[in-house]
Amino acid sequence: MNSEQVEGGILETWTVDEVAQAYDRGDIALIDVRTPQEYMFEHIEGALLLPMSFVDPDKLPSQEGKRLVIYCGSGVRSGKVARTCIATGVAPLAHMEGGFGAWKKAAKPYIGTDMSTGAPKRFQPKAG
Numbered sequence: 001m002n003s004e005q006v007e008g009g010i011l012e013t014w015t016v017d018e019v020a021q022a023y024d025r026g027d028i029a030l031i032d033v034r035t036p037q038e039y040m041f042e043h044i045e046g047a048l049l050l051p052m053s054f055v056d057p058d059k060l061p062s063q064e065g066k067r068l069v070i071y072c073g074s075g076v077r078s079g080k081v082a083r084t085c086i087a088t089g090v091a092p093l094a095h096m097e098g099g100f101g102a103w104k105k106a107a108k109p110y111i112g113t114d115m116s117t118g119a120p121k122r123f124q125p126k127a128g
Contacts, residue, residue: 001094008087011079012094016106019069019096029066033081034073034100042112044071044103045122052077057088071096071103 002013014022022028023044030047032039039049048061052072060068070085070093072078078095085093096102103110107127114121 002097006083006086008089009091009093011082011086012092013075013079013097014069014094015097016102016108019071019103020106020108022067022069027066028069028094029061031060031068031070032072032100033070033077038073040113042100042104042110042123044100045109045111047071052081055081055084057085057090060085060090063090063092067092067094069094069096072099074101075099 001015001018003010019028019030023030030044031050032043032047033050033052033055035051036049043049070078070082075095075098078099082093082095104125107125109122109124111120112123113119
């Protein structure tokens with residue numbers, strides 16, 4: 001995990017492996033800030049959808065018991081959202097380095113669209 005001082009507090013940037021391990025333990029809640037279309041096409045199973053354009057830091061869930069980790073497609077949007085939230089006093093807060101693209105590259109499981117049926121499907125890529 002990397003951290004940096006930003007306006008209002010500390011921004012943590014977690015690697016995909018750190019996020020996956022914490023998520024498997026139930027220590028964090030994931031928030032996907034991509035568009036509904038991106039989310040419907042593929043996302044991390046169990047992640048909450050909160051598109052960047054609708055994020056209101058005052059309405060984020062409580063972090064009592066679980067840290068919030070934000071992700072997007074590449075890490076750019078999630079970094080912006082995280083900085084905005086921290087500037088309004090929401091902390092601690094983290095975002096995932098490399099976003100969903102890095103998650104897939106690391107061969108982590110996700111929900112995607114079965115192109116033959118259009119239905120959601122669990123994907124468990126093989127590392128290699």
